[in-house]
Amino acid sequence: MFYLGGSILEYIIKKIIESEYRAREIVREAEEQRKQMERYAENFISDLENNILAAVEEKINKYKVEKEKEAVAEIQKIMDTTNQKISLIEKRFEANRELWVRELFDKIIGGD
Secondary structure, X not given: OEOOOOEHHHHHHHHHHHHHHHHHHHHHHHHHXXXXXXXXXXXXXXXXXXXXXXXXXXXXXXXXXXXXXXXXXXXXXXXXXXXXXXXXXXXHHHXXXXXXXXXXXXXXXXXX
């Protein structure tokens, strides 16, 4: 028996070979898609990690700036309080300088 220029056996063998070729092509395409999805997943994970790290770094920097502002404000508060105390001491010294000098002089001269 013949089928358009060949035997049915030849036709079946030809179809089997074509099927095998197509099956290999499908496997190759599937492998390429798997590799492509793997690259996509790796890139996605890398981007996600970078975004998370950037967000954490931004929060750290924001926190750092806030704490630096708080520290500067606290230092300024301490400096203001210290300057007020120094000013009070200077005023007291100026107000009592002559009295203290006289008392000291009298103690030295008077022997008390």
